[in-house]
Amino acid sequence: MSTIAIVFRKEMTDNLRDRRSILVAMIYPLMGPLLLGLLFSFVGSMLKTEHGPGRPVEVAVVHAENAPEFTRFLEAHGVVIRPAPDDPKAAVQRDELPFALVLPERPAAASATPLEVTVVTDPARLDSIVASGQILDILRDYERETTAARLRAKGLDPGVMTSLRVMHENVGRAANLGFMFLNMIPPFLMFTLFIGGVYLTLDATSGERERGSFEPLMINPVTRSQVLIGKLAAAVVFTLLALAVQVVAFWIMLHSIPREALGIGTLPSVMHLSLLVPVCVPLAVFAVATQLIITAVTRSIKEAQTYLGLLPLVPGIAGMILVFVPVKVHSLLASIPTFGQTLLMGQMMRSEAVSWSLIGVSVLATLAFTLALLALGFRLYEREGILFPS
């Protein structure tokens, strides 16, 4: 058995017995799916049960008695009229109502005057936006139908009044609300890639030095790079294990949330998700290589831990920005390790076609960066003082 395999097997045995390593690899990855699942279920249930499409919209209407024809129209279109409080603006401000309609204080004098309707909303509230959006559609219908009826009464073609009909078709996929939800997943995967194997790396390098076991280990007829490769391989396996746990957890989560209400259409297929393998494996090695560098330039487990805890934030923050500011993927961006993978993962989550050439660019660029980091890390580990606890 080669030195690398011997060291790899020892680190696997050792760390599979370590509760902290297991916790980081198996339990931490569940947090993201759990939190996002709760968030999605909450938002979804709000959109679905209260004001979702096809559900009766409850509206508080002030002075409903002043426009009986209008209120009848609303009721005919599935709106449930509720009595409004005295001060509807304050009620909306205080979150007692999602929104309200205010009709004129006096009944219309003549039948041909326009009916003034004020829609009181709070755009900071999701349910307010959704409900007022639905009611605005109904209001437009009312206007069109009433105008048409009046024109017909005067013997005119209602088409005369319509010089322009604006059709709105949204083809920008990323702008969709559902895609925004799906875009939240890659930052979590990125975080796991950088945290999944971190405890093993720490234990096998800084820990080995601090325990004083690195010195006896290196008296054996082995080279430092062989030993390090064995250790890093074990850390990569733990990282991928954590990632697999998280992908499965996200899969289950996405299948158990109210997807229709959230605007999440089709879910990525298993075939599509299998593209995560070429995208993530090089990045897992990259992450472990950066961890190695950090353990090489720090003196103790504690010091290393400080930096290793901050490390995942760098790619994580880039991913969070992409949730809100979607970027078109091109090869220059794909070649940036972590950033490129976040973009590609986003495409996969949204079931978009992922180009093989971009995956190729990402894999090659990440591998090149990784090799450079490993070369630097191995050099740092050749220093004499590194063997001894400081």
Place this chain on the structure above:
Amino acid sequence: MIEARELYKSFSGVHAVQGVSFIARDGEITGIIGPNGAGKTTILRMIYTVLAPDSGKTLVDGIDAELDRRAVQRRLGVMPDVRGLYPRLTAREHVRYFGELHGLEAHEIERRTAELVNTLAMADFIDRRAKGFSRGQQMKVALARALVHNPHNVILDEPTNGLDVGTSRSVRELLRRFRREGRCVLLSSHIMQEVAALADRIVILSDGRVALQGTPDELRESTGVDELEDVFMAATMALPADRAAPAALGAVAD
């Protein structure tokens, strides 16, 4: 056989070892002794290849460590000062790990482990995890894994440091057995009594230099002092031993 030739080593301006030479012969126990900070561990580390000397060379069985480090490592069994065990591995797994790294076959490792369990009286903790081992047990595990490949040359840094009387005695018996088997044993200590009880040859270090070396008898003869502890005190007080020793004795006589 282990040989140090004109070894020099500095760490950021501090001259830890300055021109140390000695030979540890086969079938003998050689003891390096010196006060804390005299350079004992640094010298041993250069011999067992984890530190490179600034100048000078180390040879094991005539092989220059600089030219063939692997060959030197294969001929050495080393127990460093810090035992460095893995808390989650059993004693047996420690021995197996090092045996594998030396390229031994599984059955060979098993056979050697059984021998070492017997020699070092490890039967009652060989399959227990190292977390919570007593110092004596830790030392035995560190020693067993250092000896798994049956090395001809054995280096022990402070082997009985922190051990109880019984365990210290069994270590001494083991080292005498190595001597009978014709192995080369090199150990360091800061306790003269321990070295005096074991060593065929003593190297007294002071401030990174060899203050005195020779068999116990040669040391007594050259200093004119009977007690080896007095020889040690005289040699490490930075004065030439032949002048320091009578002065020290004179003071006691007064």
